Amino acid sequence: MTPALLSLQPGTEIDGFRIGERIHFGGMGNIYRVTKAGFDVPMIMKVPRVGPNEPTEAIISFEAEATIVPVLRGEHVPRFIAAGDLAKMPYLVTEWVEGDNLEQWIAQGLRPVGDVVRTGAAIADAIHSLHQQDVIHLDVKPSNVIMKRDGTAVLVDFGFAHHARYPDLLAEETSFAAGSAPYVSPEQILGTREDPRSDVFSLGVVLYEMATGQLPFGEPDTDTRNRLWLDPVPPSAHNAAIPPWLQEIILRCIEPRAELRYQSAALVAYDLRYPEQVKLTARATKARRATLLSHVRRFLAARREHAHRIRFPNVLVSRSPIIMVAIDTSHPDDDRHEAIQRVTEQILSLRKEFRLTCVSVVESTPLMDGASSEESASGIHLEHLVRLRHWVDPLRIPRQRLSLHVLHSTKPAATLVEFARFNHVDLIVIGAPGPLGPSHTWSQSVASTVTANAHCSVHVVRVPERAGHAGQ
Amino acid sequence: MFICRDQNTGAIRCPRYDPGNNVRRPGLIIALLADVHSNLEALRACLKHAAGRGAERYAFLGDLVGYGADPAAVVDIVADHASRGAIVVKGNHEAAVTQGARSLNDAAHEAIEWTRNALSPAQREFLASLPLIIRDGSMCFVHASAAAPEKWEYIDNNTAARVSIEESGANYVFSGHVHDQMLYFLTPVGKIAPFRPISGGVIPVPSHRRWLAIAGSAGQPRDGKPAAAYAIFDDATEQITFYRVAYDHLAAARKVREAGLPESLALRIEQAV
Numbered sequence: 099m100t101p102a103l104l105s106l107q108p109g110t111e112i113d114g115f116r117i118g119e120r121i122h123f124g125g126m127g128n129i130y131r132v133t134k135a136g137f138d139v140p141m142i143m144k145v146p147r148v149g150p151n152e153p154t155e156a157i158i159s160f161e162a163e164a165t166i167v168p169v170l171r172g173e174h175v176p177r178f179i180a181a182g183d184l185a186k187m188p189y190l191v192t193e194w195v196e197g198d199n200l201e202q203w204i205a206q207g208l209r210p211v212g213d214v215v216r217t218g219a220a221i222a223d224a225i226h227s228l229h230q231q232d233v234i235h236l237d238v239k240p241s242n243v244i245m246k247r248d249g250t251a252v253l254v255d256f257g258f259a260h261h262a263r264y265p266d267l268l269a270e271e272t273s274f275a276a277g278s279a280p281y282v283s284p285e286q287i288l289g290t291r292e293d294p295r296s297d298v299f300s301l302g303v304v305l306y307e308m309a310t311g312q313l314p315f316g317e318p319d320t321d322t323r324n325r326l327w328l329d330p331v332p333p334s335a336h337n338a339a340i341p342p343w344l345q346e347i348i349l350r351c352i353e354p355r356a357e358l359r360y361q362s363a364a365l366v367a368y369d370l371r372y373p374e375q376v377k378l379t380a381r382a383t384k385a386r387r388a389t390l391l392s393h394v395r396r397f398l399a400a401r402r403e404h405a406h407r408i409r410f411p412n413v414l415v416s417r418s419p420i421i422m423v424a425i426d427t428s429h430p431d432d433d434r435h436e437a438i439q440r441v442t443e444q445i446l447s448l449r450k451e452f453r454l455t456c457v458s459v460v461e462s463t464p465l466m467d468g469a470s471s472e473e474s475a476s477g478i479h480l481e482h483l484v485r486l487r488h489w490v491d492p493l494r495i496p497r498q499r500l501s502l503h504v505l506h507s508t509k510p511a512a513t514l515v516e517f518a519r520f521n522h523v524d525l526i527v528i529g530a531p532g533p534l535g536p537s538h539t540w541s542q543s544v545a546s547t548v549t550a551n552a553h554c555s556v557h558v559v560r561v562p563e564r565a566g567h568a569g570q
Numbered sequence: 571m572f573i574c575r576d577q578n579t580g581a582i583r584c585p586r587y588d589p590g591n592n593v594r595r596p597g598l599i600i601a602l603l604a605d606v607h608s609n610l611e612a613l614r615a616c617l618k619h620a621a622g623r624g625a626e627r628y629a630f631l632g633d634l635v636g637y638g639a640d641p642a643a644v645v646d647i648v649a650d651h652a653s654r655g656a657i658v659v660k661g662n663h664e665a666a667v668t669q670g671a672r673s674l675n676d677a678a679h680e681a682i683e684w685t686r687n688a689l690s691p692a693q694r695e696f697l698a699s700l701p702l703i704i705r706d707g708s709m710c711f712v713h714a715s716a717a718a719p720e721k722w723e724y725i726d727n728n729t730a731a732r733v734s735i736e737e738s739g740a741n742y743v744f745s746g747h748v749h750d751q752m753l754y755f756l757t758p759v760g761k762i763a764p765f766r767p768i769s770g771g772v773i774p775v776p777s778h779r780r781w782l783a784i785a786g787s788a789g790q791p792r793d794g795k796p797a798a799a800y801a802i803f804d805d806a807t808e809q810i811t812f813y814r815v816a817y818d819h820l821a822a823a824r825k826v827r828e829a830g831l832p833e834s835l836a837l838r839i840e841q842a843v
Contacts, residue, residue, distance in 0.1 A: 158757075165774055185778060264773055265755055265765035 106130060106145065112187055113180070115143060126156045126257060132191060140194035141179055148188060157188070159257035162267045164190050166233060166256045174224035174252055195252045200243035204307055211339055214308045215370050218301075220251040222367035225301060226522055228253065229294045229363060232262040236291060238300035239281040240307065260291045280313045284326045284354045295356040298363055302351025309344065310336035314352055326354055327397040329388035332381075342382035343373045349381040354396075361418035361451055364522035368420065368453065368501075371521070377498030418451035419524035424514055424548070426529070427458040427485040427504070434529035435489060437561045442527055443493055445557070454495050456486050457503045457517060459510035479504050511547035519553045526552055530560040597806025599624050602785040604631035604713070604746025604800070606648075607663070608638030608685065609789030609839065612798040613647060615817035616788050623802055623811075631746040631785055632661025632713025635697070636678060637835050638789055639825035641685045645693045652696075660700035661713040661746065662722040668698040677832040684831060708777060709805075710740035714747040724748050731782050732762045742775070743782040744803070751786035751799050751812045755779050767812040775803075775810050783810055789822075789839075796842045 105128065110117040115132040122129035127146040134141070146160035167190060168178045182189040203209075203217070221243055228235055235242075237258040244252045258277055260266055269291055277286050283299035290296070306314045314330035333348050334340045347369050353359045360366045369376045388396065423442050426432055446452060460482050482504040490500065507513040518526055531545045549556045601620035606613050620628070628651050635641040652658050666682045667689070686694070702719035703712040710716050715723040715730060716738035724747055725731050731754035735743055753765045756779060767773060775781045786799025797814035804810070819839050826836040837843070 161776075184776060263768055263771040265753060265763065267757070269763055 112143070112189060113182060115141075115180070115189075115191060117143070126159055131194065137179070139177075139179075140196070141191050142194045144190045144192075146188055158267055160188060160190070162259065163256045164188070165264055165267070166259050166261050167192060169261075170228070170231060170233065170256075172227050172231075173250055174227040176252060176254055195244045195246065195254065197244040197246040197252065200240035200245060200251075200304070200308075203245060204240050204311070208311050208337065209308070211309070211341065211344060214305070215344065215373070216249065217245060217251070218305045218308060219367045219370040220245065220249055221304065222301060222363045222370065223522075224251040224253050225297045225363035226367065229297070234260045234262075234291070234294050235297050235300075236260055236286060237277050237281075238297050238304060239278045240304060243304070262292070266291060280315060280317050282325075283356075285356060287326070293356055294363075295359050295361065298351050298359050298361075298366060299353075299356075301363060301366060302348055302359070305348045305351060306330070306333055309333050309340050309348065312336050325352075327393065327399070329393060329396060331387050332384040335385060341373070342378055343369075343376040345384070346376055346378050346382035349384070364420060365418065365453060368521055372501055372503075375501040418453070419449070420453045420455060420522055421445060421525045421527065422455045422457055422514075422518050422521070422523040424526065424528040424544075425456055425458050425486060425489050427482040427489070428460060430485055432529070433561050434559060438527060438529055438559045439489065439492065441557065441559045445525070445527065446493070446495070453499055453501070454490070454493075455501050455503065455521065455523065456490050457505060457514065458482050458486055459505045459507055459513050461508055461510065479506075511544040511551070514544065514548050515551045515553075524554055526554060526556045528556060528558060530558045597804065598627045600627045600629055600803045600805060601625040602629050602631060602744050602783065602801045602803060603788050604785040605633040605661070605749055605787035605789060606630070606635075606638075606644055607633055607787070607789035608635045608641040608644050609798075609822050610638070610640035610643045610647075611818050611822040612789045612815075613644055615815045616798050616800045616813075617647075619813060619815045620800065620802060625802060627655065627657070629657040629711050629744060630659070631711060631744060632659050633663045633746060634658075634661065635667060635685050635689075636661075636663030637681050637826075637831075638822065638839070639829040639831065641688050642690065642693060645689065645696060649693070649696050657704050657706070657711050658700055659704055659711050659713055659719075660697070660702050664697040664700060665722075668694055677834050680832055681835060684829070705738070705740060708741040709803075710738040710743045712738070712743065712745050714745065716740075716743050716745070722747065725752075725754075725782065725784060728754070728762045728764065731764070732756065735762075735780050735782050738782075741777045741780050742803070743780075744801075745782065745784055746787070748784050749787035749790060749792045749799075750784070751801065752784045753810065753812075754782040756781075767810075769812060769814040772809050772811050774808065776808050781810075783812075786812065786814075791842045792838070794842050796840065 106117045108117055108119065115134045118131035118133060120128055120130050121142065125147070127144055130143050130145070132141050132143045144160070147156040161184065164181045164184070167175070168181065170178070176195050177193040179191040179193060181191070225235065225238065235253055235256065235258070237255060238253070242253060242255045244254060246252060258268065277300070281300040281303045283296035285293055286296050303314055306312070310333050315325045315328055318324060330352065333345050347366065351359055351366060423438060425435060425438065442454070446454065460478065483502055486502045486504065490502070503517070505513050505517060514526070526548060528545045528548055531543065545558055549558060601616070603613070603616055630648050630651070634644055634648050648656070648658055663682065667686050703710065703716060712719050713722070715721070715725060715734040717733045723730060725734055725745060726748050734745070735754070735756055751767055753767055753773065754762055755765070756762055783801060783803070785801040788798045788800050791797065791799055795814060796819040797816045799812070799814055801810055801812045823836040823839040826839060827833065
């Protein structure tokens with residue numbers, strides 16, 4: 099390996115990849131656009147800084163990335179194309195992701211709250227997708243997020259990432275910076291690389307920055323420990339347009355103690371998409387940061403804290419599952435409702451952390467408002483919402499764990515499947531189809547379609563056969 | 571220090587690790603089995619599992635016998651593999667059976683006496699002839715530490731793992747003795763880090779780093795999960811996969827009782843404690 103490799107000339111060929119424009123020149127390596135016969139997608143090649151006088155961090159970080167990127171799947175990561183032999187010519191080729199870098203997005207000035215929320219939810223989707231693959235990014239920041247034209251967020255640069263199923267090459271490298279100073283979580287600073295909630299913290303900092311144009315903990319050069327105790331200025335003090343629910347979400351993400359944050363990125367995405375369901379606390383309306391005395395208390399408390407280590411990301415993700423129950427409120431007397439209630443109670447009794455989402459699909463809505471208010475679109479919607487609430491009330495679910503949705507569609511099965519996928523639901527509970535005759539409720543035909551097409555597990559609830567019915 | 575330089579010779583190494591192209595280069599798929607401890611049911615289950623995953627070569631990392639009820643059958647199977655090129659190294663239980671017990675607990679001692687009587691002279695001779703350590707190219711096979719195989723030291727901490735790797739002269743050290751599966755690796759700055767593998771997860775182990783893999787006990791797991799432990803190393807792709815294989819452990823435990831061996835040994839197989 100020669101230093102000449104550090105700056106490849108356009109036109110150079112490496113394993114058939116023809117080097118084009120250099121688009122990044124950094125301390126860890128360079129990035130070039132590349133082309134290759136037979137590949138019609140735009141591609142980039144990352145080449146680490148290697149050589150006797152280069153820091154080992156660059157190559158270790160590169161090696162970690164070259165191990166993780168090939169096994170990543172889905173639309174929220176760049177597609178892996180090829181990697182070079184580490185000893186001869188290390189390089190990593192991925193698909194070039196066309197879109198706007200979030201750093202530029204932020205630099206263009208404050209956006210309407212609606213844009214911030216939509217974009218934030220898309221980034222949360224991307225982080226959740228990684229966590230489900232046992233990967234923690236550990237360097238979530240605007241320059242590592244690319245927003246595609248269709249609104250999807252893509253995460254790039256896995257040079258700091260942790261994969262629970264592989265030995266962590268970076269774990270023992272104390273010479274490493276823990277992440278990017280303004281965004282790094284408190285526990286990362288203390289050396290924990292195994293907690294997916296670190297990404298939730300960084301997401302919170304990014305949300306804060308998108309909503310206010312400011313960084314909650316400033317841009318510390320060396321001492322990043324301030325976030326262990328510093329109470330950031332509430333976002334609404336920077337930007338009065340920020341509603342209480344958004345401030346609640348942001349401040350909950352950047353809680354110094356991981357157990358006080360959202361326990362998964364999916365839950366952040368959920369709250370961003372359903373603001374009316376966000377449970378507001380004192381965080382929501384906070385107008386100024388903590389007093390000096392309170393800061394001293396926070397500082398002392400932080401000194402006593404020990405980073406809490408959790409081993410596998412997916413274990414934590416599934417420990418705070420989103421459970422969706424489909425209730426056919428058009429047939430309030432269906433005897434399956436009671437059975438579903440009992441099953442839901444059993445499922446929830448096994449868990450401390452969960453979110454319960456009750457959904458009804460109403461087949462049709464009048465296009466025009468009817469004669470009376472009960473027949474109007476909003477009246478019908480409200481009536482079904484009331485029935486959902488009536489169904490769920492006996493379960494006594496705390497408000498912050500519960501949400502109710504009435505969806506309007508003529509295709510209930512497809513709607514339920516789509517809703518579940520969009521909201522990262524972990525388990526669907528639905529009534530079983532009946533054994534006899536023409537179906538009189540939608541769930542009879544719907545359950546099997548949902549079971550066949552859902553992205554997650556489906557719990558199909560059957561009303562127990564009663565004595566006298568059996569065997570007939 | 572430069573990452574791709576061989577730590578012993580200073581020569582630049584060319585790892586065959588190539589995540590980009592899944593082309594299989596010449597090499598062998600090696601099944602690593604340690605601490606079978608006369609458990610015939612576990613051994614058969616692991617061998618069948620390994621064959622199903624394309625194992626081309628077998629390495630038995632010591633403690634074939636001791637504790638379990640089928641020493642003769644286990645030794646016959648291993649000797650048969652050895653005659654066809656398998657790697658077999660001696661464990662402390664083989665040493666105890668052939669040279670006399672030393673610093674073993676009561677149950678183990680009782681089992682050693684029982685085992686010695688259960689084996690034919692030829693089988694005992696096979697065990698006595700086993701080497702303590704085998705080096706083969708970039709690989710080193712040893713029951714305990716490569717630093718001093720005859721001392722039967724447990725590789726249960728970073729320092730012990732580091733010493734074993736450093737003294738092995740190899741890129742890969744495969745051992746047993748400790749019954750839990752574990753993978754240690756030396757970092758480029760000379761630190762050592764442990765990794766507890768997950769069954770069935772394919773782990774890249776590029777040869778520009780140095781690794782020590784503990785295959786786990788096939789015949790007597792002690793982590794609360796009765797399933798037999800073993801590992802497969804693919805020399806060509808430079809990947810290792812640790813496995814846990816369910817087998818009829820209740821039958822193995824029943825045979826221990828029927829043989830009149832200590833009850834604690836039967837319980838251990840049943841409950842993996």
